[in-house]
Amino acid sequence: MYGGQPQTIKVVLLGEGRVGKTSLAQRYVRSSFNEGQAATVQAAFFTKAVRVQGQEIEVALWDTAGQEKFHSLGPIYYRDAHAALLVFDITDTDSFKRVKRWVDELHAMAGERCQLVIAANKQDLQHRSVSEEEAQEFAASQGAAYFQTSAKTGLGLEELFTALLSSVLDSLKDQRLHAAQGMQTTGRRHGGLVVASQDSISERKSSTCC
Amino acid sequence: MADETGLAEATQPFAFQDFLERMKDPAAADLVKSIKSFIQSLLERKPDPDTAGRDVQAFLEKSEASFHLHPVWANSPPEHQLQGLEGLEKYLMTKLHNWAFGQSAADRERDDILQQRMQALEFVRPVHLEIPDAYQDENSLDMAMAELKKIDHFKAPRDKLVCILNCCRVLNNVLQTSSVGAHEARGADDFLPLLIFTVIHANPPNLASNLEYIQRFRFQSRMISESAYFYTQLYSAASFIETINASSLSMDPDEFVARMVAAGVPDMELSAPPGAQSDAALAASLLDDDQGTADHSKPVVASSPKSSMAQAQPLIDPSTGHLVAPHAAPPGAAPGTPGKVWGRPDKTGSGMLHLDPPPDPSRMSFTSLHPHSSPAAQQQQQHRDLLSPVPASPNLMDSSTDLFGPAAETTIGASWPSVAELAVEGVSLLVQQENAVASMQQQHAFLLASAPSLRVQDVPELLRLYKELVLQYTALSMAVTHRHASQQLGSAPTADAAMDSHAAQNSAAAFQSKPIADTAQQHQHKIPQHKQSPLSKGCFGV
Numbered sequence: 001m002y003g004g005q006p007q008t009i010k011v012v013l014l015g016e017g018r019v020g021k022t023s024l025a026q027r028y029v030r031s032s033f034n035e036g037q038a039a040t041v042q043a044a045f046f047t048k049a050v051r052v053q054g055q056e057i058e059v060a061l062w063d064t065a066g067q068e069k070f071h072s073l074g075p076i077y078y079r080d081a082h083a084a085l086l087v088f089d090i091t092d093t094d095s096f097k098r099v100k101r102w103v104d105e106l107h108a109m110a111g112e113r114c115q116l117v118i119a120a121n122k123q124d125l126q127h128r129s130v131s132e133e134e135a136q137e138f139a140a141s142q143g144a145a146y147f148q149t150s151a152k153t154g155l156g157l158e159e160l161f162t163a164l165l166s167s168v169l170d171s172l173k174d175q176r177l178h179a180a181q182g183m184q185t186t187g188r189r190h191g192g193l194v195v196a197s198q199d200s201i202s203e204r205k206s207s208t209c210c
Numbered sequence: 211m212a213d214e215t216g217l218a219e220a221t222q223p224f225a226f227q228d229f230l231e232r233m234k235d236p237a238a239a240d241l242v243k244s245i246k247s248f249i250q251s252l253l254e255r256k257p258d259p260d261t262a263g264r265d266v267q268a269f270l271e272k273s274e275a276s277f278h279l280h281p282v283w284a285n286s287p288p289e290h291q292l293q294g295l296e297g298l299e300k301y302l303m304t305k306l307h308n309w310a311f312g313q314s315a316a317d318r319e320r321d322d323i324l325q326q327r328m329q330a331l332e333f334v335r336p337v338h339l340e341i342p343d344a345y346q347d348e349n350s351l352d353m354a355m356a357e358l359k360k361i362d363h364f365k366a367p368r369d370k371l372v373c374i375l376n377c378c379r380v381l382n383n384v385l386q387t388s389s390v391g392a393h394e395a396r397g398a399d400d401f402l403p404l405l406i407f408t409v410i411h412a413n414p415p416n417l418a419s420n421l422e423y424i425q426r427f428r429f430q431s432r433m434i435s436e437s438a439y440f441y442t443q444l445y446s447a448a449s450f451i452e453t454i455n456a457s458s459l460s461m462d463p464d465e466f467v468a469r470m471v472a473a474g475v476p477d478m479e480l481s482a483p484p485g486a487q488s489d490a491a492l493a494a495s496l497l498d499d500d501q502g503t504a505d506h507s508k509p510v511v512a513s514s515p516k517s518s519m520a521q522a523q524p525l526i527d528p529s530t531g532h533l534v535a536p537h538a539a540p541p542g543a544a545p546g547t548p549g550k551v552w553g554r555p556d557k558t559g560s561g562m563l564h565l566d567p568p569p570d571p572s573r574m575s576f577t578s579l580h581p582h583s584s585p586a587a588q589q590q591q592q593h594r595d596l597l598s599p600v601p602a603s604p605n606l607m608d609s610s611t612d613l614f615g616p617a618a619e620t621t622i623g624a625s626w627p628s629v630a631e632l633a634v635e636g637v638s639l640l641v642q643q644e645n646a647v648a649s650m651q652q653q654h655a656f657l658l659a660s661a662p663s664l665r666v667q668d669v670p671e672l673l674r675l676y677k678e679l680v681l682q683y684t685a686l687s688m689a690v691t692h693r694h695a696s697q698q699l700g701s702a703p704t705a706d707a708a709m710d711s712h713a714a715q716n717s718a719a720a721f722q723s724k725p726i727a728d729t730a731q732q733h734q735h736k737i738p739q740h741k742q743s744p745l746s747k748g749c750f751g752v
Binding site (some may be wrong): 020022026066 | 385440449
């Protein structure tokens, strides 16, 4: 396992209790079983080997406890994460508010290196209480990619993770490039790149969702 | 099983013997020499865990490169080289353990805080962490606790890490084999509370030191994936316990605070010396929860800013020091640590303090208020020439209430009488006072109440008042006793108190660890799914 170590991408899952973040992760990870690729399914930790941009990588999904009383433990988990997947339940306004809180904290603490992706989950349910426009607008305003998902039907999952991983790889490449050029890391540079990758994300999304 | 791959990374038995054998090869003499001189160079220095951590990491990295090129290792398959590195880490850290472990004063303080809190939190039942009944699998939880406790038995960081992984693995099995809401995926929402519960009841020794030791000395390029994840989960559980407050658990905040204070855990609000606040404010701060959700008409106290326990470490004002003393449940006083803690939640829910019958009287620790009731306290008594406080008697209430009155404030001056002397003094003041009874009744509504006149609704309020009073009394009598003692001894009493508490904690921990471990061992053979797991290989076999 240590031999030709593939790059590991750490993705931290944030979402209030019962928004389906674990189901989302499990569904995504399990979908690789028939491809005969290594996958780990613990109750709260998942890995999946994938090929993105021609590169073998291992995705490690770090599930976190979403209950309010554990909120303050967040930084212990998202410290040094490559990406944060923020999940809310479209039928639950509170869960959307929690996502906003995490986004604020992530901006403040995790810095620009952490790519943000918001999943509007439970699209299979009819009675939504968080409006699509509001959620999309919020994501755009925060430089976060946005996807409609359903852990039940699998809607949007592949697209979400493909975009997420591409965006992380781009960001890493960018960091390496700038390190090689001896340039100082600045938020400005990163911001530009995130937006660029989001254009491609939203293109892909519009073709597959709704 | 799908989850074999990940854990195998961290738990496959590696051949430490093989490492030692290879290093005996004359061709490896140069490697051996460099390893020995590295160890020697560290041992000659004063221990500094942070720099030592960096040095060890750098040495491992350097060795990884040199193993690749060295004739003894170069021709081996990559797995063997990797195992060789594991062997090296184990060799190094076994030699360096005594020098490197627990050398950080900050970690040691956190160890004590954690131990004290976990001990105080023994009352926690699954319901307090909202753990569903279906996860309350005694055998497995026993086993998880036993695995976690072993963390302190090993010297090598990897072996310690394996104990964490073993513990988490057992909990994973609990989650995956139980039948709660079959459609819901079970993840961290369920895992973390279960882990916290396990940690509290395992009360693993030197938890903070162990966590930091792993962080510093575990070869960083191996601290990945599952190892990193479950390490982080434990780290997080420890943080939760360290910073636990009245709103952290699903229970009545008053009850929480009362229990913590009774167990000698100083709440953050207690950090101000009692004299600095009015007695009512003190009591309110003792009982008030952070959210201010309690509906009692208490005086508003500016709540102290939340801080991590590590920062709040000077738990009490050094000049008063009194809250350090009573915290430890006396070792030996508890004939049986409650081994079965996951039993069904009390039917009465979490609204009230269940005094009847307490699972273990010594842990209800109102008893520890009375020095004559426990050996540890007796020692303190001899040690400090402590006079017995006012015995429980009908007069207690009168005298103790008076202690908080304005009269007492003026009485307590440069010279410190004992609690008993003060009480006597208070009683006589009270007797002299006109309308003493009437004014007291105004303050204490139930003072003259008779049992038949009480309504059921009065119970919560009565209970609250009772707790408030006990806490006030304890706090003040400790303060008085302490000042009394410091005056008599004329030495540094805080240091004594700290030493007492440390010793008590250690022995309490040693005492406490046994029963649960034993139970767990008995159950071990009953759990088929763990039979072939790395549990035995990793932890017992290495």
